[in-house]
Amino acid sequence: MNVRRISLTTLANGGELAVYLHELGGTHGDGPTVGICAAIHGDEPTGTRIVLQLARRLANRAFRGRLLLLPVANPLGFEAMKRSTPLDALNLNRVFPGNREGWLTEQLATVITEAFLTKVDILIDLHSGGACQTVDYVYILNAENLSRSFGSRVLYRPHQGLSGTMFRGTATTITAERGTPTVVVELGGGQVDQRPYVARGVEGIMNILRALNVVEGVPLEIPEQVVINEIVTVRPHMGGLLETAAPSLGQEVAGGEILGRVLSPYTFEELEVVRNPLGRGIMILSHLTTDVVGPGDYGYMIGNLESGEGR
């Protein structure tokens, strides 16, 4: 394995800011360059753990093509366990392709664009739910077979298409423009044991690599999958402790069903009952533990099963 350090700058504390790219080369002839990145959002280290385990699994193993791994895309966010970069409060996944003369996060985006996003033939971008929320779905963007190969049960195909719904400035906008097949994975996060999600992440990527014929082996049988076209984010209006009542991730939720309750941690009174605003839906983001929330935080995300593509 070959680790490349790309130095960005010197911080005011004297430390160097750098990103690290791991290159794993195949020995069985030519094949695609598969890029896998994690922690574009600093509070999503589950993806980093998936990349670590994948690198261990593939070390000393022959495969076609090569893997380019970016285990921590935003080191300052990662250090602080923050979605955005603390230094300039910018969300790295909204500023691609970046700006060399801009804020630090924009400079970081430029380096990642030049050294990584434009160097890969396939991109797998790993996200999770952050410090408190747990998520479980995969985007269908421009490579449906690869998205399906990851093996998650719920898939999200934005109904306005790739450019319509995706936020501007994501890493995906760079690869989409270039026609690079891209899979965005949302898996894990929150204050629960991440090991099952890490294991699923590694298996899912291995299965994508099998589908690409990068590694040998028969692709795994994929479970029955649900494709949704619309996601509703339900945000509590009150802050406090959010106690979830909803079914778990991947389970159906009825129209008007109670998702959770916001309680005052001071008086213990119930401040708000949070309900499913849709008809029949499927849980794709939830608080699996009783967490502190602020007004307007991510509470729950529900895929609309009434307008979806079905099973």
Ligand SMILES: [Zn+2]
């Ligand atoms: Zn993310």
